[in-house]
Amino acid sequence: MRAFIVRPFGTKRGMDFDHVGETLIGAALTQCGIEGRTTSEIMSPGNIRESMFELLLTADIVIADVTLHNANVYYELGIRHALRDRITVLLRGVGGELAELAPDAVPFDLLTDRYVAYPIGNPAEALGKLVAAISQGSASSASDSPVFKLLPKLRAPSPDDFLAVPVGFKECADRAIDRASKYAGTDTRDLYWGDLALLAREARSFPWARAGLRLIGRKQFDHKRHVGARATWEAILRNDESDLEANLKLSTIYQKLGNYNASNDAVERIRARTDLAPKLRAEEQALLGSNLKVQWLESLKASPPESTLESALFADSLKAYEEGFRADRNHYYSAINALALTVIRRELAERYPQQWELGQPDDDTFEPGEMASRELNRVKERIECLKAGVALALESADEFEAEQNAVWRAFTAADLRCLVSSDPRKVGLGYRQVIEKYRDAFPFAIDSARAQLNLLQTVGVLNDNVAAGLAAFPPVVKAQAGAPASARGRIVLFAGHCVDSSGRQNPRFPRTPEAKQAAAQAIDTRLQRVRARPGGVALGMASGRSGGDILFHEACKASGIATWLYLARPSAYFTNVAVNPADDDWASRFYTLLDERGEACRVLQDLDPDADPQAGLPKWFAQQPPYDVWHRNSAWMLFNALAFGPDRVTMILLWDKDPAGDDSGVTKRLVDLAEEIGVEVDVIDSKTVFGLA
Structure with missing residues (x-):
């Protein structure tokens, strides 16, 4: 974490604020393992006011000493309260015995705010209280800004939106990826991926730390460097455990590393947010569905395919994907996964009618066979609805979604054809066209598409379509000269x-x-x-x-x-x-x-x-x-x-x-x-x- 200190400098009215900064504020930050200090760290050519605004916006924590009516202090404090909803800690010296050491009265607008009081004669005496205030503020998600408290619908801007990562830093990351890509399947490739981890570590020392970490974390994630990506996104999470992108990425990363409990915890942190837009609510449900799907596939290793019809994990995964699509009808990822699982349910129900009938709830109104038949018809009707839903969501996304997601839309369209087409040749052609067009796409997209087909292959459904689809993918690169x-x-x-x-x-x-x-x-x-x-x-x-x-x-x-x-x-x-x-x-x-x-x-x-x-x-x-x-x-x-x-x-x-x-x-x-x-x-x-x- 990085801090910015707002306080008077030098000696004012007999009070040595540099001494307060060293023995109380600086000591507390050091004890809490927090970097950053005052405007003295930005004394470089350029507009100091611009740099000050940047630090007030981007600092994880601001400590403001309001002992005196200092115009600069209140100006900077007001900016912080207007830009960030948390974490701002107020300090105030008390107990001056001489008239010239008496602190000013707390301004009316701050009378209701909590602050840490320190003895003017011995600031270090309040060290424990300040450390506790910093720790509590860091652990809490509650707002301490009067602006955001009085305007609860106001949303604080993300500091990352205002921070420019140096071009040279980006170029270093791109060079590492280019070199690693040239050594696929070799030890040398892993060494070059270590360069990204170094850059992620170094980024922590700068005001643009989180923006730099995001840049590296996204690249690690896209290229399936899950261990390194975990460390990078966890570094972001340590500053803000509710960080949306970090939790979204970590949910998938933990899942890939087999830590399902941690993955579910990340999803729960997302669900705890009250400000999620429909698209993000759909994303959260899709992550939950993905976790459950992976656990269901793990259970299949020791069970026959027909056990899927009785699997609670399978049913809950399908339900989560359906909930995701219900939250946002444009969320084609939830829709295509709900469709895939529903098609699996139909195929297995027709192949194993006894297991399908056994899994239906008791109902005296219908005979067991009739009940199973009616439920299978509902499954088929749902498939038709989801087919239309995926097609419409893709149509909307093609018009309004960012170009960077084009590869995902293209693979989703190919997946849709695989699930509904009766012509394997068209299925294979669909995947070949996508792979040819996006041959330079990051490995995560290619492997995710392959995984969808592998899922169908594992259960043993749509075999001809699946075989045609898998044949379109390039062979998996294996390590050269033995094991890595x-x-x-x-x-x-x-x-x-x-x-x-x-x-x-x-x-x-x-x-x-x-x-x-x-x-x-x-x-x-x-x-x-x-x-x-x-x-x-x-x-x-x-x-x-x-x-x-x-x-x-x-x-x-x-x-x-x-x-x-x-x-x-x-x-x-x-x-x-x-x-x-x-x-x-x-x-x-x-x-x-x-x-x-x-x-x-x-x-x-x-x-x-x-x-x-x-x-x-x-x-x-x-x-x-x-x-x-x-x-x-x-x-x-x-x-x-x-x-x-x-x-x-x-x-x-x-x-x-x-x-x-x-x-x-x-x-x-x-x-x-x-x-x-x-x-x-x-x-x-x-x-x-x-x-x-």
Whole structure:
């Protein structure tokens, strides 16, 4: 979360508001893990008022000190109350003993508002109360803006609608996707998908964080990177658990990952909203229907197809899709799914009349057989209604829906033909035409259409139409050269100290043969320990600095483990700053490593060819100390490793455990990030290895 502080600056009437900002407000935000401060963080060329408006709109939380009648404070507070319905926390100093320290009276318009009082003489005394107020406000969905309280039908604008994600950031994401697409079915593809996760993490540091996360999350979702997409959308949800798009996406993502309870929880959060338009209410019901459908299909693995006629999961799924279409008659997704399940019910009822008759409710008015026949006729009548409903919804969507949804409309039309046509040739032609026209569509759309046909195939209905439809799809791309790394074993990431440069006063990695051998042995011992576990080691990853990095690559080579080399700067520059200072034979060993890696070498600048030539960081990444090219390279490696699955990553560190160190805390920051994500971390205490303890 990001905060914006609205308060007086300096000392006013004997009150030191900078002291209040540091000891109370800043301390509370730090304790709550919230970034962002005052307008001092936007002191850059341009219109400061424009930047201020942006922060007042986009900040997750605003803290306003109303101790004095300060015009700027009330001006900014009024803007916040007009733009955002929540979370704004008011502060007021109390208890001044001297006349000049007495606070001003609370303005009439704010008399009924709650605020956190702090002693003017000791602001830090109210730290606990402010932390509690921030935590309660973050957890509550209630409005605290008098504007939105008095105008309950007024809707707060989404901050994301006013935030422009830098063009360079978008281009970085597009480059990652383009590269990943070129390596379908290989380990290399997964590495490139890790680039998106890095960008998602970095986006959190900016005012446009949520807009940036949405951009990445949508791309991950569209390309079926479900684990990465889950982390991205959950990051958005942590700021606002009622976020509509995040819950819509997560409901599907959790379902794909087999976590049906979490998927249903996301649907419930959507249902709890009272401001849903008919289309979104239909979407919510469709998600519920999809969850139930997946669970019904799971149950079919241990049951014959005719059990569908008695399945409560199947019946509830159909009901949810029907409710979705009832909520919005233009929602063709609900309609086509309701039609598909109703066709399945008809086909199975005709094929298994005894099971169909058994499932009818008791009714003394009709004989069981007559009751079953009447109900089957109702099913057939419903099919005719749904056929017309899908066709009309598609007709309306073709006229009014966004072009970006054209692929979904086209596949829905092909699905409709499959469900109602008696000519398999026309069914196959329909799918072929859609696939030819939208061959570059994102994989999620293609796979969703294929899944609809697979569902019918699983139940064993409309077999000729289904076979013709499936024949139109391109073959599923299988992994090359055996199973992917994520299925073969662990991914081992190495980071740690490089060899000391000449003249270093406090040794960390001594420039001696004995130190080199001791480090090599310690690294190999830890590597073999991981290798001995079930599945062994599939892949190693490290940078190429003198010392630990090169020794790790060499240890992997000796054990037959393939490695990837990650360079923070182009090789010539990298050698000068990270290899040559160690003298000895490190440069020749580095170039041998570089030659051996070939394409298995990544240079950070490839993420953004237009990066600043001096700093090595993207131009959109300005003003983010202490994050530099070395911090970014280590995080990049970690997120590339995580692309194979967080539970498969082991990070080995050669480290003296100094939180600051000579590398601006790069290693400590990497450790903190890995532990936050849940990566297994194995630290080799360099002081012990080199006898420096």
